[in-house]
Amino acid sequence: MLRVVNRVLLGLAGLVLVCAGGAVLAAGAGLSVPSWWPYSGRDDVLLSGADRDRWRDEGWWWPAVIAALAVLVLLALWWLLAQFRRARLAEVLVDSGDGEGALLRGRALEGVLESEAQSLPGVSRAHVMLTGRRSAPEARVGLVLEPHAAPGATLKGLTEEALAHARDSAGLAVLPAEARLRATRHGARRVS
Structure with a gap:
């Protein structure tokens, strides 16, 4: 969401600056402008004395x-x-059984999830990012599949192996995940 807000704010700021600059350039160049135009001549000011005192x-x-x-x-x-809010989870709270808990680095869990997801058959590359709260993490998994990979089997392996192992090792009741699968680019096979 923050990315969308940033783009909208930058787009609006750019639009306002382009319109204001275009109005000033048109009036400064002596072009004929409509009567409602904010600037009508080279010596026109942004706010006249009457406008300032109105x-x-x-x-x-x-x-x-x-x-x-x-x-x-x-x-x-x-x-x-x-802008300073982190989207990536820095640490995960693990139930250690003593009532206090332990902290697991988020990058460490991401690395283990990535390596296990990348070892699945048919997966070329994997990228994992943990988000959410440290007591309730969520995983965003991006997988690049080989041309011969079956997406259903790969998703089943990710769910039953990599995510299940991460959930069990961190002592979490659930580990919600969003997986995005895409295939590698490959050339067509030629039959001769």
């Missing part, structure tokens, strides 16, 4: 400006803090 005496103006700016600051802070 709302000054209204009682609602300054609270509205301050509220709008506060909302913008809060949205900018939310966006900034969201």
